[in-house]
Amino acid sequence: MGRKLGGELLRLRIAAGRTQTQAAESINATGTKIVKMEQGWVPMRDPDIRVLCEGYGLEDAEVLARLLALAKLDRERRKAKGWWLNASVGKGLVDFVSLEDSATRIRNWQVTLIPGLLQTASYTRAMAVANPAWEDPNEIETDVEVKQKRQRRLMGENPVHLHVVIWEGALRQQIGGPNVMRGQMERLLEVSEYPNVRLQVLPFRTGAHPATAGPFCILSYAEAGALDVVESDTHNDMMWVENDEECAYFGEVFDRLARLSLAPKDSTMLIDSLYKES
Numbered sequence: 001m002g003r004k005l006g007g008e009l010l011r012l013r014i015a016a017g018r019t020q021t022q023a024a025e026s027i028n029a030t031g032t033k034i035v036k037m038e039q040g041w042v043p044m045r046d047p048d049i050r051v052l053c054e055g056y057g058l059e060d061a062e063v064l065a066r067l068l069a070l071a072k073l074d075r076e077r078r079k080a081k082g083w084w085l086n087a088s089v090g091k092g093l094v095d096f097v098s099l100e101d102s103a104t105r106i107r108n109w110q111v112t113l114i115p116g117l118l119q120t121a122s123y124t125r126a127m128a129v130a131n132p133a134w135e136d137p138n139e140i141e142t143d144v145e146v147k148q149k150r151q152r153r154l155m156g157e158n159p160v161h162l163h164v165v166i167w168e169g170a171l172r173q174q175i176g177g178p179n180v181m182r183g184q185m186e187r188l189l190e191v192s193e194y195p196n197v198r199l200q201v202l203p204f205r206t207g208a209h210p211a212t213a214g215p216f217c218i219l220s221y222a223e224a225g226a227l228d229v230v231e232s233d234t235h236n237d238m239m240w241v242e243n244d245e246e247c248a249y250f251g252e253v254f255d256r257l258a259r260l261s262l263a264p265k266d267s268t269m270l271i272d273s274l275y276k277e278s
Contacts, residue, residue: 002040003240004227005070009052010038016056026055043075073221077102096231096238097150100160105220107254108164109211112173114184115164116147117154118191118199123184124148126176154194163198165257171201171274178278185275192268200261201270209260210253218250 013023020034027033027048036042046068053064077098100106108115114123124147128140153160171188174181192199202209216232230241230250241247262270 002043002074004040004229005044005067005074006038006040007243008067008070009049009056012053012056012058013038018056023052023055027051040074044071046071070227093146093238097146099219099229099231100150100217101153102221103160103219104158104222105161106163107218107220107251108162108215109217109254109257110164110170110215111167111211112170113175113215114166114170114188117151117162118164118188119147120180120183120187121148122180123175126180130175154191154197159194159196161196161198163200163254163258165200165202165254165261167202168204168270171271182275182278185271185278188271189268189275192264192271198264199267199271200258200264201267202257202261203270206260210256216250216254218247218254 013020020031020038024031024034029048033042037044037048049067049071050064053067058064106117108117113119113127116124119127121144124144125140128134128143134140134143154162171185175184188199191197214233216230219229219231221228227244228247228251230247232239232241241250261267
């Protein structure tokens with residue numbers, strides 16, 4: 001949220017033809033603070049946002065209200081003491097889990113793996129063991145523990161609404177061997193019955209589709225003014241997308257994938273057949 005808010009302020013400043021020095025002077029701050037604000041590195045006060053927006057010539061009350069809502073949400077998240085802060089994981093994953101934990105809706109497209117929120121511990125462990133970056137057994141078990149704790153969002157009083165589209169190849173690849181995959185298929189069948197989970201499979205026969213570039217996850221929030229955030233995996237890192245137009249594009253791609261995929265009932269039938277074959 002901080003990055004999104006900072007990006008909006010940066011865009012407004014550039015459009016107004018104002019320098020960082022001029023912006024800093026308007027709120028009695030240093031140029032360094034403006035840099036940190038525009039990069040989303042620090043929490044932002046409502047009075048500063050109002051003064052900056054006034055100096056940038058912003059007259060749209062709805063846009064200002066959205067920016068203030070983003071600032072409030074960002075401040076609240078920075079104060080949150082989530083369980084993930086005590087986990088020995090990288091900052092990128094901490095940021096992702098923090099955003100995931102407060103999302104009300106998640107749309108996830110996966111090509112080669114079962115989505116993290118649906119993985120069994122054995123499946124996660126088998127993936128970690130195969131990754132050369134995970135050499136310490138303790139780190140592997142931490143990864144397993146973190147994924148299992150993340151799955152709590154699927155249950156409880158206010159469970160997240162999860163819509164996943166999985167390529168058929170991810171279901172057929174023998175991660176960890178037949179026993180692990182049998183347990184994983186059983187888990188998918190169990191979760192598919194949750195009222196807040198919609199699970200679809202994109203079958204081999206679909207052919208070309210709009211998401212061959214790789215997996216991505218769209219996180220959505222209920223707060224007024226909160227916009228979507230997209231996370232896309234690269235080989236060894238996470239890429240964040242917080243631009244409104246780009247996020248909308250990912251949403252369109254996901255919707256098209258869902259239309260091309262098997263219906264939830266047919267997807268469950270395919271998973272059940274794989275379970276019985278294993």
